[in-house]
Amino acid sequence: MSWQDKLRKVDPYIAGEQPRIQNLIKLNTNENPYDPGEKVKDAIKQFDSSQLSLYPRPDADELRKALAQYHHLNENQVFIGNGSDEVLALIFLTCFNGKEPVLFPDISYSFYPVYCKLYQIPYHQIPLNNHFEIVCSDYYQPNSGIIFPNPNAPTGMCVSLEMIEDILKHNLESIVVIDEAYIDFGGQTAVPLIQKYPNLLITQTFSKYRSLAGIRLGVALGSQEVIARLYDVKNSFNSYPIDRLAQVIGLASMEDSDYIQENAQKIIKTRMYTQKALKDLGFEMTDSKANFIFVKHPHYDAQKLFQQLRERGILVRYFPQPRIDQYLRITIGTQTQMETLVQQIKDILQA
């Protein structure tokens, strides 16, 4: 057996492009168009760099405390990782160790099957119905775990808490993970269900709502028992995943709630504007409650539109994937950016 044969072979996740082109209107990776705020800015300016010679707090405990308070949970019900992708990876490794497949929708965050392949976890992708909806009864089958985003990506569509509770009630023997990366743009969080269901795990992120994609902070919320196991695995992987600046910046963001909530309201308002403007141009779309929309034009090829927008300096996301290859996912930017987008699409359709 050669050393090459001992290397793990995987099909890695392909993230949205991060081009270096200047003056691009970047609407392809669901970043928040507003800056993270004055408190974050001040925290960085005031940071004493000599502290960096020392290891950070291993579990980011001050940030943990702040998150617990924010969510009305105990500190030991909060897990913090290096971005929610890391949190999800550690959840797959920690929680999905049965023999049955893990269940998630066919149209969903495309990192889920990648984690399964990485850790050799069997999985089964359950088709959304023709309206891109999750059907609860599809999840009444033996499994090693269930995961889906709410709102779903890339559709932006929400399920109700009643539906989540229905799935939980039918799956008391598995961990059910609700990936709430986009919950703060109009969805309803399932956090209150944690007290009732110790097998419910919720992930959130600082990347979208808090405009901190650049600092890498992800969160899991759940019962003390599951969170403790996640920390055991984390401590078998990396003792100090969250650096000192990230801890300080995360805390500063937690103290700037009004500003961040105002930005989310602006994004929601701009989403409504964009939805209406594109409907007026003949687009069809899902009912998105996220900071992106998922649209298709009945008479205009999605990949072609994607290309033409790119040529005009606007980057959106196209997925060359069954069922959704006539859709574009468009992040909600500032009002001005979205007015430019609408104008450019109008020009393209007229040409």
Next chain:
Amino acid sequence: MSWQDKLRKVDPYIAGEQPRIQNLIKLNTNENPYDPGEKVKDAIKQFDSSQLSLYPRPDADELRKALAQYHHLNENQVFIGNGSDEVLALIFLTCFNGKEPVLFPDISYSFYPVYCKLYQIPYHQIPLNNHFEIVCSDYYQPNSGIIFPNPNAPTGMCVSLEMIEDILKHNLESIVVIDEAYIDFGGQTAVPLIQKYPNLLITQTFSKYRSLAGIRLGVALGSQEVIARLYDVKNSFNSYPIDRLAQVIGLASMEDSDYIQENAQKIIKTRMYTQKALKDLGFEMTDSKANFIFVKHPHYDAQKLFQQLRERGILVRYFPQPRIDQYLRITIGTQTQMETLVQQIKDILQA
């Protein structure tokens, strides 16, 4: 099968204490006593926080380029992770997928068996000889990979490049990992061997030599083929592990080589002072080329000394572990800190 049965059970690594006590002389986790320097300080002060709303460069490519230049390698021979613990964890997952055990010394970085247990990799710990030396021929046996630190931890002892090459020549069918976390305090790096041995992988860190334990930057250096596989696994785990500030800070540190080299020289000088002073007090010790020493007193119990130093506000590391439970590992701090340590030990021994 309950949801509890589906959770992975592990024995996590226990890192050195990070107490919150003020005015402690902290010599227990091998941090650098000098601050990371003016360039790092300026980089933080000048950082534009509005950038944090955007994802970082996924592979930290500018930092990769700087590291490649520094080590006279190509960019595609450099991997960057969130601290060298993450780099090591990803190496175990990526590189050690044979059926034979992975080999490493019995006295070594105690995270190695933890990674093996996490990923269910068989391993075999090979005893160092009675002088705590690695014996090359012990590694002439079937294996799925080999890893050891050079200098070794917690002994601080180095093997020669000839010995490393001997082990490589006898193991052309496995990845051989040299963990060079402490190489810059007097050891000789094996980086030049990379061009000759595509199965050699070297890890380094910004935590010790560059005084950046607080920012979490670890590095792997090796052949293009192995590095590409590591990135595939990294991209199946976390797209953006290195945050924007960490990338900027790492780069700033790379530009401050003279200052950092001066600090290393100070640490080496202080190590020599401490070694001599403790020998004068009757201590025995290994020939450490790291930023710590590994000492025992023939007539004074190590755990008792550890406790008494702690009561006097000095924290060192004690390992309650076969063969080394009469040793203390003491990080080299500033000259003043080490003079205080020597004085306190003198007092304890006289009492």
